[in-house]
Amino acid sequence: MQGFRSDINALRAFAVLAVIAYHFGIFKFQGGFVGVDVFFVISGYLMTAIVVQALQQQRFSFVTFYLARARRIVPALWVLCVFLLAMGALLVPVPQDYVMLAKHVYKAMLFVSNNTFYQESGYFAAHANEKWVLHTWSLSVEWQFYLLYPLVLWAAWRCKPTLRGLNAVLIVLGLASFTCNLILSRSYPEYAFFMLPTRAWELVSGGLLYTYTLQAGVPSKWRPALQYIGLLLLTLTVFTYNSTLAWPSFWALLPVVATLMVMAAQRENRLLQQTWLQWCGSVSYSLYLWHWPIWVGLHYYGVSRDLWAIAAGLLLTLLLGTASFYGVEQPVRQGLSKYSARKSVAVLLSMVLVVYVGAWVVRQNDGFTGRLSPYLQMVHASIGNSNPREDECQGNDRKDAAGCQYGGETLGLIVMGDSHAQAVIRATEQALPSKQYHVSDWTMAGCPPLLGLHSTDVKSRCAQHLNKYFELQKTMPRNVPILLVARYSNYIEGPSEWDLQGQEQAPEVYFGQQPYAQRTPAFYHEMDAAVVRTACELARYRPVYMLKPIPEMTVDVPKYVLKRSWLGLDAQVQLPTREYQQRQQRILHSMAQAQQQCGVKLLDPAPILCHQQVCASSDARGRPYYYDDDHLSVYGAEQLLPLFRTMFAKP
Known part of the structure; x- marks a missing residue:
């Protein structure tokens, strides 16, 4: 088949619709992210066709190739980036978010x-x-593939101008990339997902398909079966895969092979030639560009679960994608093709420069905080109202083996726990009976103070950190109390944030040889026993205090208030006391056991933060107690000063 391929265009449509459906949460398209892998295979096939045909005809030009790709990709992307930069001043009221948007654009x-x-x-x-x-x-x-791939094909062709030589080079590249993918998908999953070395095999596979089909096509009698089986396998991955899989890893083989099967069939098909499907394939790039920012907007303002909002987002994707295709993508590409290479490069570089200047202005002005009213500026200040020494002091990699110190020369209190402990530690410093005393910081994010702890998240770091300080405390003066603070419910029950609820199945912490696949009675028993055992072990050496759970809001409090207030909507964030007690019942029971068995003293923040059946997220003036959804800000922690002073009421 020469020229336009309706089967490839239909695959583009399948890919973009799968991705959009996955992101918008439609019809259980939980594996729709495989659409990107389909795009990669198609790109590899088409780029190989363009380069190899030019090499065979001895007319290949790097300048021509790169300019053609830039004309295709840059203009529509530029319009999106300029739109987001300009509209960010209206759509993104949180200055930090606006700065991050500028950087990413x-x-x-x-x-x-x-x-x-x-x-x-x-x-x-x-x-x-x-x-x-x-x-x-x-x-x-x-784009990174486009930059390097022609160089590889050109060099291989110069060495041996045969398809067999190209095949050998592509096979080596593909196998090396696939091996890299298998190794890194487990140990460095973020790198494996985002980076070219672990993704190149998907593009190269498309290239291999092209070079092989030039030599020998698929027999006609096999083509219908090959095409239908490929389409069936692709559909299967969309409905059965999900985000818990290590990706790409070997799981990506199935959608890649399925895409290759459909393309190898090279078969016209009434199903794939339907007008609406072909149209979606033609505008797939513009639809892909616009759907994600629209989805982020729904999520940003907390309406991503509203059916009417989702429907409006899909309609807006269709409208903006269509406008981008007919108003930008097609005419600008055709217009630039009439320019000389030098003029085209100047225009494209000017586009990049405009975005750079816009992003620089946003970042230099810190996201234009002057847009905010005095009240919203007060709310905005809460986002950064955390312990300024947090990064310096948490963890077990710091040089000071005894931990960071806050205050005077004499040890007055030890604080041990995770990031919730880090959030309140400066308030405990203020509660010390004299400035001659200091608080010793033994905190580490993600590490609750539990003996025998193992974690699937930070691997052995928690165990090393905890073991070091459990041993160190044995050498400290025994009259010095220790305060244990942690977001225990997060480890016991899972996350509380509205956009994370129900997503996490397996617990991150465990105490035996193997992690748990789900939260079973045995898991809950281990957690309960670990809380009591840890407190009792420490109580052998010193007074032990445990801070009962901080109420966890389900949204990022200052950002939520900023966004809702920006739109003139009700921005009050509260947690019903009943929900607080229900979520914390297991850890409260464990703490009561430790109190009964070992004389541990419990500090309860609920009477301070919760009134009239609700736990408040801010004071009467609207100043937030939190710097995100569950960590108290420095101001919020200061509300607990009367509670912390009780630790020093008696010598």
Whole structure:
């Protein structure tokens, strides 16, 4: 088949619809992310066709190839980036979020956003839904491939101008990339997902299909079966795969092979030639560009579970994608093709420069905090109202073996726990009876103070940290109390955030040889026993205090208030006391056991933070007690000063 391929165009439509359905949570398309892998295979096939045909005809030009790709990709992406930068002042009231948007937009225009997102967090992480151009990671991978791939094919052709020689090179590249993918998908999953070395095999597989079909096509009698089996396998992956899989790893083989089967059949098909499907394939790039920012907008304002909002988001995706295709993608590409190479390069570089300047202005002005009213500026200040020494002091990699110290020369209190302990530690410093005393910081994020702990999240770091300080405390003066603080319910019951509820199945912590696949009675018993055992072991050496759970709000309090208030909506965040008690009942029972068995003293923040059947997230003026959804800010922790002073009421 020469020229336009309706089967490939239909695959584009399948890929973009699967991705959109997955992101918008439609019809259980839980594996729709495989659409990107389909795109990669198609790109590898088409790019190989373009380069190999030119090499065979001795007319290949790097300048021509790169300019053609840039004309295809850059203009529509540029319009999206400029739109987001400009509208961010209206749509993104949180200055930090606006600054992050500016950074990501600029990285997207340079086609290095995949490296940025790899360093920040995973694609399937909850915070990924707050990154307006996260989807450009795949464009960055493709562009990086476009830069390097022609060089490889050209060099191989210069050495041996035969298809067999190209095949050998592509096989070596594909196997090396696939091996890299298998190794890194487990040990470095974020790198494996976002980066070219672990994704190149998908693009190269498309290239191999092209070079092999040039030599020998599939027999006609096999083509219908090959095509239908490929389509069936692709559909199967969309409905059976999910985000818990290590990706790409070997799981990506199935959608890649299925895509290759459909393309290898090279068969016209009435099903694939339907007008609406072909149209979706034609506008797939523009639909892909616009669907994700629209979805992020729904999530950003907390309406991503509202059916009417989802329907409006899909309609807006259709409208903006269509406008981008007919108003930008097609006419600009055709217009630039009439320019000389030098003029085309100047126009494209000017586009990048415009985005760079816009992003620089946003970042230099710290997201334009002046947009906010005095009240919202007070709310905004709560986002950064955390312990300024947090990064310096938590963890077991610091140089000071005894931990960070807050205060004077004499040890007055030890605080041990996770990031919830870190959040309140400066308030405990203020509660010390004299400035001559100091608080010793033995905290580490994600590590509850539990003897024998293992964690699937931070591996052995928690155990090393806890063991070191459990031994160290044995050498400390025995009249010095220790305060245990942790977000125990997160380890026992899972996350409380509204966008994470129900997603996590397996507990992150365990105490035996193997982690638990789910929360069983045996798991709950181990957790309960560990809480009591830890407190009682410490009580052998010193007075032990345990802070009862801090109420966990289900949303990021200051950001939620900023967003809702920006739109003129009700921004009050409260947690019913009944829900607080229900979520914390297991850890409260364990703490009561420790109190009964070992004389541990319990400090209860509920009477201070909870009134009239609700736990408040802010004071009467609207100043938040939290710097996110569950960590008290410095101001919030100061509300607990009367509670912490009870630890020093008697010598």
